[in-house]
Amino acid sequence: MKLQRPRVMGVVNATPDSFSDGGRFLDPAAALDHARRLIAEGADILDVGAESTRPGADPVPAAVEIERLVPLIGAIRAESAVPISVDTMKPEVARAAMAAGASIWNDVTALSHSPDSLAMAAELGCDVVLMHMQGEPRTMQAEPRYDDVVAEVAAFLAERSHAAMAAGVAHERIWLDPGIGFGKHMLRHNLPLLAGLDRIVALGFPVLLGASRKAFIGALSGGAAADQRLGGSIAAALAGAAAGVAAVRVHDVAETVQALNVQAAIAQAGSA
């Protein structure tokens, strides 16, 4: 039975300071092992990153990102055909990652970090994820402000998708992401955005949702630590699926695949 459900993107961090699993996968062999495990658990895409975007994280020079990412991407590609996405805001890192075997550029700055980003995305011809963020990672949680968070995020994503297409990125290469947790008040902004995902989906591009283990889940569960947020992460993924997102970016692949498969099977039985 082929089920209609979002694709599951598993997170592989090669960072010493990522909020959810900081440091555990900096060792290249450990990161590769983790990637193997996520593939075995059913990941449809792997998202590899070497610069944490958590609030207050230190920037990483491009050369260090490349040094961490290229061997890892090459090693994954050598043993699997799984699509690989690279989580970077730097065009030179995206280029190195594509040369090593990645095919998706996941950019939390929506191709605005460098004046070269738009042209690089067009030149690479890869898929690009344009994510919304208010402010920049170091300071974005200081005082996020919106009048209407869903409308403002949708308008920003529409503008960036037009900028990308004007620069030569094909429509079918573009994904949008509301950027849960990126310059958003934990509950006042993230919850309306999750409730209004259908309005982001209505922009006509595949939508990626990254809510896994984020702080708003802790805020709704008595301050649960990042590795104690599985239930809430699954609830958010299911809400995304119900709204029609194309993919969810998650840390817990096996559990998310199971939840999405059950949701899809129930929906299918209901419409048979």
Ligand code: HH2
């Ligand atoms: N969230 C993080 C990183 N990259 N990319 C997209 N497109 N959407 C997201 O929601 C998103 C993202 C979270 O930040 P980080 O501190 O790197 O933690 P982790 O990679 O463990 O999720």
